[in-house]
Amino acid sequence: MSQRYLPLLATLAIFIIAYIASTFQFPPMFSTRVIGNLLTDNAFLGIAAVGMTFVILSGGIDLSIGSVIAFTSIFLAMILATTSIHPLLAFAIVLVMTTAFGALMGAIIHYLDMPAFIVTLAGMFLARGLAFVVSIDSIPIKHPFYETLQDWYLRLPGGGRFTLIGAAMIVTFLVCIVIAHRTRFGANVYALGGGVATAKLMGVDVARTTIAIYAVSGLLAGLSGIVYSIYTSAGYSLATVGVELDAIAAVVIGGTLLSGGVGFVAGTFIGIAIQGLIQTYITFDGTLSSWWTKILIGILLFSFVAMQKGILLFSKDRSQKAG
Amino acid sequence: MDDNAILSATGITKIFPGAKALDGVNFSLRRGEVHALLGENGAGKSTLIKCLTGAYRRDGGTVTLDGEPIDPKNPLCAQALGIGTVYQEVNLLPNLSVAENLFLGRQPRRFGLIRSSAMKENARALLAKYGLDINVSASLDSYSVAVQQVIAIARAVDLSGKVLILDEPTASLDAREVEMLFAIVRDLKAKGLGIIFITHFLEQVYTLSDRITVLRNGRLVATRETATLPRQELVTLMLGHELQELSKSSHRKSEQLSEPRYRFENYGKAGTIKPFDLLVHRGEVVGIAGLLGSGRTETAELLFGLKAPDSGSKATIDGSVVSVNSPRAAIARRFGFCPEDRKVDGIVGDLSIRENIALALQARQGWWKPVSRTQQNALADQYIKALDIRTTDREKSIRLLSGGNQQKAILARWLATNPEFLILDEPTRGIDVGAHGEIIRLIENLCADGMSLLVISSELDELVTYSSRVLVLRDRQHVAELSDEEITTTHIINAIAARPSQPERSQVA
Numbered sequence: 001m002s003q004r005y006l007p008l009l010a011t012l013a014i015f016i017i018a019y020i021a022s023t024f025q026f027p028p029m030f031s032t033r034v035i036g037n038l039l040t041d042n043a044f045l046g047i048a049a050v051g052m053t054f055v056i057l058s059g060g061i062d063l064s065i066g067s068v069i070a071f072t073s074i075f076l077a078m079i080l081a082t083t084s085i086h087p088l089l090a091f092a093i094v095l096v097m098t099t100a101f102g103a104l105m106g107a108i109i110h111y112l113d114m115p116a117f118i119v120t121l122a123g124m125f126l127a128r129g130l131a132f133v134v135s136i137d138s139i140p141i142k143h144p145f146y147e148t149l150q151d152w153y154l155r156l157p158g159g160g161r162f163t164l165i166g167a168a169m170i171v172t173f174l175v176c177i178v179i180a181h182r183t184r185f186g187a188n189v190y191a192l193g194g195g196v197a198t199a200k201l202m203g204v205d206v207a208r209t210t211i212a213i214y215a216v217s218g219l220l221a222g223l224s225g226i227v228y229s230i231y232t233s234a235g236y237s238l239a240t241v242g243v244e245l246d247a248i249a250a251v252v253i254g255g256t257l258l259s260g261g262v263g264f265v266a267g268t269f270i271g272i273a274i275q276g277l278i279q280t281y282i283t284f285d286g287t288l289s290s291w292w293t294k295i296l297i298g299i300l301l302f303s304f305v306a307m308q309k310g311i312l313l314f315s316k317d318r319s320q321k322a323g
Numbered sequence: 324m325d326d327n328a329i330l331s332a333t334g335i336t337k338i339f340p341g342a343k344a345l346d347g348v349n350f351s352l353r354r355g356e357v358h359a360l361l362g363e364n365g366a367g368k369s370t371l372i373k374c375l376t377g378a379y380r381r382d383g384g385t386v387t388l389d390g391e392p393i394d395p396k397n398p399l400c401a402q403a404l405g406i407g408t409v410y411q412e413v414n415l416l417p418n419l420s421v422a423e424n425l426f427l428g429r430q431p432r433r434f435g436l437i438r439s440s441a442m443k444e445n446a447r448a449l450l451a452k453y454g455l456d457i458n459v460s461a462s463l464d465s466y467s468v469a470v471q472q473v474i475a476i477a478r479a480v481d482l483s484g485k486v487l488i489l490d491e492p493t494a495s496l497d498a499r500e501v502e503m504l505f506a507i508v509r510d511l512k513a514k515g516l517g518i519i520f521i522t523h524f525l526e527q528v529y530t531l532s533d534r535i536t537v538l539r540n541g542r543l544v545a546t547r548e549t550a551t552l553p554r555q556e557l558v559t560l561m562l563g564h565e566l567q568e569l570s571k572s573s574h575r576k577s578e579q580l581s582e583p584r585y586r587f588e589n590y591g592k593a594g595t596i597k598p599f600d601l602l603v604h605r606g607e608v609v610g611i612a613g614l615l616g617s618g619r620t621e622t623a624e625l626l627f628g629l630k631a632p633d634s635g636s637k638a639t640i641d642g643s644v645v646s647v648n649s650p651r652a653a654i655a656r657r658f659g660f661c662p663e664d665r666k667v668d669g670i671v672g673d674l675s676i677r678e679n680i681a682l683a684l685q686a687r688q689g690w691w692k693p694v695s696r697t698q699q700n701a702l703a704d705q706y707i708k709a710l711d712i713r714t715t716d717r718e719k720s721i722r723l724l725s726g727g728n729q730q731k732a733i734l735a736r737w738l739a740t741n742p743e744f745l746i747l748d749e750p751t752r753g754i755d756v757g758a759h760g761e762i763i764r765l766i767e768n769l770c771a772d773g774m775s776l777l778v779i780s781s782e783l784d785e786l787v788t789y790s791s792r793v794l795v796l797r798d799r800q801h802v803a804e805l806s807d808e809e810i811t812t813t814h815i816i817n818a819i820a821a822r823p824s825q826p827e828r829s830q831v832a
Binding site: 187198 | 398399402414415416417418419423424427428430432435436437439462
């Protein structure tokens, strides 16, 4: 067993223990209803976090996704309110836009050799600003196709609902797990995270891979925006502020090293589930302020980074003694 | 030229701004030979390798591989043509699995998806040829450097297959691992590959190589059969002496000196340098000689506290025991250190000459007691005059000065702190002949003023001129100490080249 799996296993263990403990306190928490809602409520965050996982695995960061989600939602609301085009076409248009936006950021990061932090920070302001240009008001989406999408769900035994957007998140995760571990692109992402100079010497097309990584992040942020618009039936330029940070938290709690090269897309799913679990617990408790979610996530995040550091030190120590 | 040559380079020239790194170098590599490429720092070994592998574009000369002229644009091109390189720092990805490292970019696929079981099988088969039976799904960094080195060789040979360049592959391996690596290299040689082997360990050169090419100052010195080249001659070729008998005309005799001022006993650091004893008197220059990688710089860094010495090491100054575990402690004891690579460790290129000179003094005073501008000006002017630093004014950026003048400015930095024990690592490297003489004169003057100096140099006649004792290093240990009449270039070369006495040498690194 490689110690690479340790952070992932730790996250999984924490999730299972926390879930079992919560159900002891609030037995209804163990129900398909809660699980179904957890998936639905966190669908947009989960999809965005998958994109963030690729970015972080490659050793980068993408701060623009919260703004891109907001832009997508307001753009969709506006285009559906003012034109008569079909939502599916609108989805396609907006996905092309967000993917191109991500690719552009990737190209700037690579060709101008600028830090991803700065480039995507600029992207964050740009996308947020563009969202305000579209509209500063919250625009409701009242399209029959949206209602169809919202009404589609699988009824689970026990009364829970497995909604379309929850399914969209699960499918995104499954597809991206395959991409990360079974394609050359996925291998190249890990290679970049291991060391750009070395990866280049070993024949990785660094330019293409970097651009593709940020394009994927843009694409998934767009998809996340679509899911968000279905979830809220509205577009709002002030929505999803700070979602990129929630996504980073989910990725790190899911066992991915912030320095890149080590981690799993599946881990991010558990990171999302933990965040959702904390929220659900607080809802069930009823007396705690919802800000406790942030406090707990902060504590978790810190302990995970500390744990990863500890594992690193421990393994170095051990290999030195061995070698 | 050679009929059996697989790779031959003729008249390779590489010019960097202000310096000719390679000047018409010829090199040929035969099928099935191990060819050692030797030379001191700055001799042009790595520049030559980089020109062969396309990491640098050469400015002149031709390279032919299998008789065809080639001009690789980058190392990947060279690899596709058949020239693979393995570096000292393993150039693989530590976070990927062994199999992924071997097949990155050429993974077997079906319907666009990687067939990981096939990839692992291929990886196992490939490594089996090198006698390596390991878990190929484990990440690379779970294996020792030696195993990683073998994996890197396996990848390079699998991708290129004609020429293998090994750039100091043994620098961090122990004796047993070196043996394993050598067995692999001999095996590849038997398969007809041409292998270029770069190392600092002369022992390994004689164990493994068939021919030796020596470079010095960007020029080809000689290509010789290993079997017919005596060690003394090799060292002479590397250090560049026509064995003109230089010996001390000298003034000071070591026994005329008073009690030793600095006494380092059993001083060492595991894995860096074996414990040694060193005495330095007031007003004495102790020289340190040895080939690159023999532990010269490590000795200096240890004495200056850049590396903390192991317990059991004991330093005394004027009879009282002190501990020098950090550069700060060293500076507080009035030590000074001019490092070897002034571009990396010494000058702060964009600061002015004045600021560079004031730096160490300021550091010693602490940040709360600034050295006033007038004081800095006075200091800078004083040393620009005293050391004859050629500059238009003291506010010029130091990187605009020539190498010799930069070196003098760094010397000035340490002299400004009034050191009593000054360590100079290669003070005359890369500076022109005129400046050379001035630095040597300066060393002698400082010594006459009562300062104690420790000078590391590859220029043996220089060491002979000013040292009252010379320590000789080899394979990270002090192997000889010469004093007075013993100090001649021949004696130093013999000490460096001496075959190490047997059992001592099981530790190669």
